[in-house]
Amino acid sequence: MASSFSPDQKKAEDDAEVQSLRDGDLRATETFVRNHAPWMLALARRILKDEAQAEDAVQNAFASVFQNLDSFEGRSAPKTWIHKIVVNQALMLLRKRNRLQEEPIDDLMPVFDENGCRFEDPWTVLETPETIFQQSQAQKHISALIDQLPDAYRVVLILRDIEEMSTADVADALSLSEANVKVRLHRARAALKRLLEPLLRGDAI
Amino acid sequence: MSKKPKSMMRRIHGMMFKLPLMITCEQFEDFILAYLEDDLPKRQKMLFEIHLKMCRECREYLEAYRTSIELAKDAFTPDDANLPDEVPEDLVKAVLAARDT
Ligand SMILES: [Zn+2]
Numbered sequence: 001m002a003s004s005f006s007p008d009q010k011k012a013e014d015d016a017e018v019q020s021l022r023d024g025d026l027r028a029t030e031t032f033v034r035n036h037a038p039w040m041l042a043l044a045r046r047i048l049k050d051e052a053q054a055e056d057a058v059q060n061a062f063a064s065v066f067q068n069l070d071s072f073e074g075r076s077a078p079k080t081w082i083h084k085i086v087v088n089q090a091l092m093l094l095r096k097r098n099r100l101q102e103e104p105i106d107d108l109m110p111v112f113d114e115n116g117c118r119f120e121d122p123w124t125v126l127e128t129p130e131t132i133f134q135q136s137q138a139q140k141h142i143s144a145l146i147d148q149l150p151d152a153y154r155v156v157l158i159l160r161d162i163e164e165m166s167t168a169d170v171a172d173a174l175s176l177s178e179a180n181v182k183v184r185l186h187r188a189r190a191a192l193k194r195l196l197e198p199l200l201r202g203d204a205i
Numbered sequence: 206m207s208k209k210p211k212s213m214m215r216r217i218h219g220m221m222f223k224l225p226l227m228i229t230c231e232q233f234e235d236f237i238l239a240y241l242e243d244d245l246p247k248r249q250k251m252l253f254e255i256h257l258k259m260c261r262e263c264r265e266y267l268e269a270y271r272t273s274i275e276l277a278k279d280a281f282t283p284d285d286a287n288l289p290d291e292v293p294e295d296l297v298k299a300v301l302a303a304r305d306t
Binding site for chain 1: 273279295297304305
């Protein structure tokens with residue numbers, strides 16, 4: 001939704017959008033659904049890794065948006081508010097599948113010797129994102145590697161590093177302490193680094 | 206990653222990281238997240254940076270760690286310009302039908 005409007009104009013537009021939804025204007029509602037559904041679906045897909053469930057999450061999210069229109073106070077942009085709702089709906093479905101249990105990812109963690117010294121093979125080559133993304137399959141390959149992380153870690157990585165939510169908001173959404181979110185984020189990143197290592201060391205996909 | 210036999214260098218590191226103002230790689234590991242968020246208290250930040258200077262393993266590890274975060278962001282970043290406009294019609298219909306009742 002790139003917009004060249006000034007913040008004031010954007011705000012006025014957002015307010016008008018929410019107001020026409022409150023009025024129950026069906027045409028405005030349809031426009032609203034078509035405008036927001038694509039990014040909501042993309043977000044739900046990232047969290048759930050399942051098309052049908054992603055659509056369910058988005059449908060539930062719209063229902064929740066409409067139900068709570070009156071309590072939306074316009075202190076944040078509607079998109080921020082809707083984002084939170086989609087995340088919560090998607091996480092709810094993920095929880096239903098029992099997929100948020102903490103699973104061990106020890107195999108992907110860094111290794112130290114008995115003195116606390118790190119084992120790390122020398123990096124003679126460290127590719128940059130620019131060179132890696134020159135390979136046409138890079139994006140797909142990296143998404144697939146992220147998807148290999150256990151959900152409890154993957155979700156934290158997606159919400160913090162990709163969706164750029166705050167630690168506090170992620171803790172809230174997952175009912176975890178902030179300290180726990182930080183631990184999981186670090187482990188998720190360390191595990192992902194291990195999974196990405198061949199790519200980073202210059203192996204072709 | 207292969208565990209090589211313990212080299213002389215590794216033994217020296219092991220001893221060195223026990224000296225004052227030194228932390229081990231394992232302690233370094235625990236500081237990484239806070240360091241990247243600029244959340245480390247002054248003294249720990251200093252210890253972290255000393256270790257970073259002295260330890261090839263952690264320096265390269267951190268570089269790769271950072272690059273992989275970038276890769277994840279770039280591969281997955283929500284980019285509205287790249288979103289398909291297609292919304293499944295069933296979904297739109299279901300949402301509107303639910304709204305109508
Ligand atoms: Zn080290």
